[in-house]
Amino acid sequence: MAARHPQLNENGELRHLLTIEGLSREMLHHILDTAATFVGVSVRDVKKVPLLRGVSVFNLFFESSTRTRTTFEIAAKRLSADVVNLNITTSSTSKGESLLDTIDNLVAMHADMFVVRHSQSGAPFLIAEHVNRKRGPDVHVINAGDGRHAHPTQGLLDMYTIRHFKQDFTKLRVAIVGDVLHSRVARSDIQALTTLGVPEVRVIGPHTLLPGGLEQMGVRVFTDMREGMRDVDVVIMLRLQNERMRGALLPSAQEFFKHYGLTEEKLALARPDCIVMHPGPMNRGVEIDSAVADGPQAVILDQVTFGIAVRMAVMSILAKS
Amino acid sequence: MNTLDAEAIYASLLDALRGAIAGRDISLIGVHSGGAWIAERLHRDLGLQRPCGFLSSAFHRDDYGRRGLPPEMKATELPFEVNGADIVLVDDILFTGRTVRAALNEIFDYGRPARVELAVLLDRGGRELPVAAQYCGADHPLAPDSNFVLSRRDDGSFDLRIEQGEG
Numbered sequence: 001m002a003a004r005h006p007q008l009n010e011n012g013e014l015r016h017l018l019t020i021e022g023l024s025r026e027m028l029h030h031i032l033d034t035a036a037t038f039v040g041v042s043v044r045d046v047k048k049v050p051l052l053r054g055v056s057v058f059n060l061f062f063e064s065s066t067r068t069r070t071t072f073e074i075a076a077k078r079l080s081a082d083v084v085n086l087n088i089t090t091s092s093t094s095k096g097e098s099l100l101d102t103i104d105n106l107v108a109m110h111a112d113m114f115v116v117r118h119s120q121s122g123a124p125f126l127i128a129e130h131v132n133r134k135r136g137p138d139v140h141v142i143n144a145g146d147g148r149h150a151h152p153t154q155g156l157l158d159m160y161t162i163r164h165f166k167q168d169f170t171k172l173r174v175a176i177v178g179d180v181l182h183s184r185v186a187r188s189d190i191q192a193l194t195t196l197g198v199p200e201v202r203v204i205g206p207h208t209l210l211p212g213g214l215e216q217m218g219v220r221v222f223t224d225m226r227e228g229m230r231d232v233d234v235v236i237m238l239r240l241q242n243e244r245m246r247g248a249l250l251p252s253a254q255e256f257f258k259h260y261g262l263t264e265e266k267l268a269l270a271r272p273d274c275i276v277m278h279p280g281p282m283n284r285g286v287e288i289d290s291a292v293a294d295g296p297q298a299v300i301l302d303q304v305t306f307g308i309a310v311r312m313a314v315m316s317i318l319a320k321s
Numbered sequence: 322m323n324t325l326d327a328e329a330i331y332a333s334l335l336d337a338l339r340g341a342i343a344g345r346d347i348s349l350i351g352v353h354s355g356g357a358w359i360a361e362r363l364h365r366d367l368g369l370q371r372p373c374g375f376l377s378s379a380f381h382r383d384d385y386g387r388r389g390l391p392p393e394m395k396a397t398e399l400p401f402e403v404n405g406a407d408i409v410l411v412d413d414i415l416f417t418g419r420t421v422r423a424a425l426n427e428i429f430d431y432g433r434p435a436r437v438e439l440a441v442l443l444d445r446g447g448r449e450l451p452v453a454a455q456y457c458g459a460d461h462p463l464a465p466d467s468n469f470v471l472s473r474r475d476d477g478s479f480d481l482r483i484e485q486g487e488g
Contacts, residue, residue, distance in 0.1 A: 030392075037377060037396040045403075046430040049380035051390075320389030 006128050009137060013321040016128040016141040017314050019150040020191040028196055032160050035306070035313035041078055042308060051316050052081035055112045059085045060102075061144070062118040067280050067304065068144050068154070072115045075311035081113075099123065100130050107131065113140045113315065121147030121184075140318040148184055153314060154279050155188030157307040159196060161299055162234055164306065165275050169193070175202040175228055175270075176219075178238035178260055178287050181209045181249075185279045186238055194218045204228035205260060208249040225260050229269040237262050237278045237288050253286045263289045267297065275299045325461065327471070327479035330442055331359070334458035335366055338409070338440060341456065342367065348406045350374040352424050353395040355413030355471040359442055362477060363411060374399040376410075378423035403432030409456070413471045415441040418452030443469060443481070 007016040014027070041049055057076040061069050069085070076083045086106075103114070114131075116124040124143035131139040145151040159169075166172055174193055180186045180203050193201045194217070201219040203210065214221050222228030229235065240256060250256050262276065276288075276298045284290050292298060348371045351360025357375045364373040376397045379390055410424055421439060428434060440456035445463040463469065466486025473479060 034390060034394050037379070037394040040396055040398075041380070044430045045432050049430070050426075051380060051385055316390055320385060320387075 006125060006132055009321055014314075014318055015132075015137060015321050016124075016143075017152050017318060018124050018128055018141065018143045020152045020155045020188045020195070021150070023195065025195050025197065028156070028159065028192060031156055031310070031313055031317065032163055034317060035156075035160055035310040038078075038309040038312040038316075039306065041312070042305070048078050048080055050080045052076065052079035052319055055079075055081040055319055056110060057081045057083050057113045057115060057315070058106050058111045059083065059144075060088065060106075060114055060116045061086070062088045062116070062123070063145070065117055065145070067307075068117065069115075071304065071307045072142075072144060072153075072311055075308050075315060076113075076115075078308070079312055079315055081315070084111075099126065103127055103130060104134070107135055107139060111139065113142065113319065115142045115144050116146070117144040118146050121149035123147075137321075140321075142314060142318065145184055148182055149187065151184040151188050151279075153307070153311055154185050155192040156314070157303055157310040158185075158189050158236065158277060158279070159192045160306045160310050161277060161303050162275075164302070165299060166233060169196040169198050172198050172234060173200040173202065173232045173271075174198055174234040174236065175204055175222075175232040176236045176238065177204040177225065177228070177262065179209045179240050180205050180214070180238065181211050182241040183238045185236075189236060190217050190219055202228050202232065206250070206256075225266055226269060229266050232270045232274055234275050234277065235262065235267070235270060237276065237282075239279065239281060240283055240286050253283075257286055257289075261285070261287055261289060262292050264291050264295070267292055267295075273297075277303055280304070323483045323485070325443075325459075325469075325481045325483070327442075327481035330458035330481070331362070331479055334359075334440060334442055334456060335363060337456045337458075338363060339367060342409070345407055346371065348374060348401050348408050350376050350399065350408055350410050350424075350428065352410065352412045352420060353377045355442075356411045357395075358471070358473045358479070359413055360411040363440075372400040374401065376424055376427050378420050378427060381423035381426040383419055383423070397427055397431075399428075399431050403428060403434055406432075406434045408434045408437045409440050410437055411440045413442045414469050415439070415444045415452070415454050415457070416447050418448050418450035421452045422450055442471070442479075445469060 005022050007018045009015040073083050124141055124146050128141040176186050203214055203219050204222045204225050278300045349360045349364050351357035360373055377395050379394055438455040441454045442458045444457045444460045468484045470482045470484055
């Protein structure tokens with residue numbers, strides 16, 4: 001028998017959320033259905049429910065982030081959890097303390113949940129396996145993005161957004177455009193889209209920014225954006241990840257925009273009701289034109305709003321698994 | 322006997338409400354899922370003007386710590402102004418009173434109603450909180466390890482069975 005994935009408990013329930021890979025279609029829909037019930041919480045008179053009262057959530061961001069950290073913080077607070085944001089760059093890690101020593105210290109302070117972002121792929125796995133071994137089932141880890149590997153809550157909120165606007169996954173053409181090579185969002189999205197039964201997932205980008213093995217993940221690869229955009233229902237633009245670029249993968253940002261930037265003219269090749277998504281932060285004029293980013297087909301700010309509900313759902317599912 | 326005449330019990334609840342709400346502008350709120358079915362039907366049979374509300378008690382339940390979220394959650398939808406509203410909360414079975422407590426908290430997250438009354442199809446006794454229904458279809462005490470199971474047929478009529486416990 002294969003070893004159990006560290007994110008599942010002995011009943012197959014989510015104990016941690018580390019990756020979308022390996023989660024069933026039923027599990028993904030369960031999370032999205034639960035998120036749907038949380039959307040309304042943010043527009044009530046009292047934007048707070050008491051589910052996580054007494055639970056301590058530690059935001060551990062070893063890599064900078066504004067939107068993801070803020071939406072996790074808001075999600076936890078709307079669930080009545082106590083939130084501690086650790087500024088890692090000024091903490092003990094920068095004085096040489098190991099990652100797992102930091103975790104042990106926080107667990108000794110009775111942390112119940114860690115939201116972890118790390119530039120190293122696999123860091124949240126390491127933490128989850130460590131707390132499973134040392135602390136049993138009561139401490140939970142959520143991967144808020146690790147290196148190039150995974151960003152499962154972004155994947156889930158993207159799926160929530162697509163389901164909200166398109167209802168049925170099984171009739172869609174979805175294109176993911178840009179710097180796929182460095183994108184953990186792309187990986188999580190591809191896994192979620194294929195699990196949810198999207199018949200055609202396309203990836204569009206220059207050869208230098210596409211990883212190998214994409215066909216094995218069940219996607220169609222296009223290096224010509226005009227060809228790849230034809231008749232798609234959903235386009236997910238990726239940020240050009242300057243900070244992750246090593247060497248000269250691109251001639252210039254202007255050149256990239258010319259070939260792979262989403263303009264109104266390229267968007268016109270998609271279906272007329274195609275929605276435009278972007279995980280943020282956007283580089284206007286690099287991967288997306290302002291006219292599209294601010295246009296009627298963009299659902300980029302809906303993604304942010306839904307992201308809070310999705311993170312509330314994940315936290316409340318994990319907390320009592 | 323393992324079944325009850327759910328339709329007769331519903332008719333008795335409907336009568337009780339009809340008399341009490343004359344001249345009032347009430348808002349009905351059904352608790353998912355059994356209470357929502359009953360509220361929907363009452364709303365139609367009473368010919369109410371205000372839209373019917375539906376409520377999930379899941380966010381305020383006191384057993385989340387032991388049981389987690391229910392497997393299938395439904396959203397609360399209150400399509401009217403809660404502040405100052407004259408509300409009748411509707412549930413199927415009144416037992417410990419804990420669902421009603423959670424439902425009241427949920428309502429108050431949306432505003433401060435002028436009044437909240439409780440209407441239930443059946444009161445099975447066994448209260449653990451100081452909760453009482455103003456309108457009740459029938460009283461039917463039941464052993465703690467047994468349960469009533471309400472279902473709705475395709476034609477909208479109700480069916481009420483007793484699931485006996487081990488003892």
